[in-house]
Amino acid sequence: MRVVVAADNAGVELKNAVRDQLSADDRVSEVIDLGATSADDDTAYPHFGLAAAEKVAAGEADRAVLVCGTGIGMAVSANKVAGIRATVAHDSYSAERSVKSNNCQIITFGARVVGPELAKKITTEWLGHTFDPGSASAAKVACITDYEAREVHAAS
Numbered sequence: 428m429r430v431v432v433a434a435d436n437a438g439v440e441l442k443n444a445v446r447d448q449l450s451a452d453d454r455v456s457e458v459i460d461l462g463a464t465s466a467d468d469d470t471a472y473p474h475f476g477l478a479a480a481e482k483v484a485a486g487e488a489d490r491a492v493l494v495c496g497t498g499i500g501m502a503v504s505a506n507k508v509a510g511i512r513a514t515v516a517h518d519s520y521s522a523e524r525s526v527k528s529n530n531c532q533i534i535t536f537g538a539r540v541v542g543p544e545l546a547k548k549i550t551t552e553w554l555g556h557t558f559d560p561g562s563a564s565a566a567k568v569a570c571i572t573d574y575e576a577r578e579v580h581a582a583s
C-alpha cells in the first residue's frame with residue numbers, strides 16, 4: 428500500500444510521527460511525504476490537503492493521512508477532489524467505519540485534538556481495514572459516487 432502524508436505547520440510534528448511509523452510498517456510499500464517539512468512553513472492547509480487528495484485520486488497513492496490543527500480543514504479540502512472520501516477520525520471505531528462503511532481513502536487528524544500515540548494506534552489499525560464492495564454499504568457509497576459523476580459530467 429502506498430500512503431501519502433501531509434500537514435500544515437500545526438500538524439507537521441504529528442505528521443512526522445505517523446510518517447515514521449508508516450515507514451516501518453511491512454504493509455506499506457511507499458510513504459510519500461508532501462510536507463510541510465517544518466513548522467516555519469506557513470503554507471495554508473488546503474494546499475497540502477488538495478495535493479495529497481489529488482495524488483490518491485490520480486491513482487499515484489492508495490491512501491492518505493493528513494494533519495492540521497483540528498483535522499477539519501484537511502478533510503474539507505480533500506473532499507473537494509473528485510473521487511475522494513476523507514474524514515476526521517480521532518477514535519478507533521470511526522476510523523474502522525470510515526473504511527468499511529464509507530470506503531474513505533483518507534483519514535485526518537487534528538494535532539491540537541489527538542496525541543501522537545493515539546494517532547499512531549488508529550493509523551496502524553486503519554491500515555488493516557478494507558472496504559467490501561459486496562457489502563450492504565456499497566450501494567450507499569454508490570449514491571455519493573453517482574452524484575459526483577453526474578455533477579462532474581454536468582460541469583464539463
Ligand SMILES: O=C[C@H](O)[C@H](O)COP(=O)(O)O
Pocket residue numbers: 435437438472495496497498499500501
Ligand atoms: O482546519 C484548519 C486547521 O486546524 C489549521 O491547522 C488551522 O487553521 P486556522 O489557523 O484557520 O485556525
